Amino acid sequence: MRLARLAFVAFVAGLLVLILFIADRERQAGVDRLSNYKIPPRSTLDADTARTLVSTPAPSMRKDNPKAGPN
DSSP states (O other): OHHHHHHHHHHHHHHHHHHHHHHHHHHHHHHHHHHTOOOOSSOHHHHOTTOOOOOOOOGGGOTTOTTSOOO
8 A cells, every 4th residue: 555655646746747847848938939039110000001099188178077177
């Protein structure tokens, strides 16, 4: 019984080491892939000329707000 328990603990420890080794390799591969990734220098707003920036007054500054004041 004692030998079976020791074999089970050794098996679980070996499985844990294998899982951690694989996870570390995947993390390292992800870091290497990210370091080779090139970001284009242009802005995403420049890519689509049909888009325009639109701003609206804050809710407290709108004219239909009774708390807006003298505006």
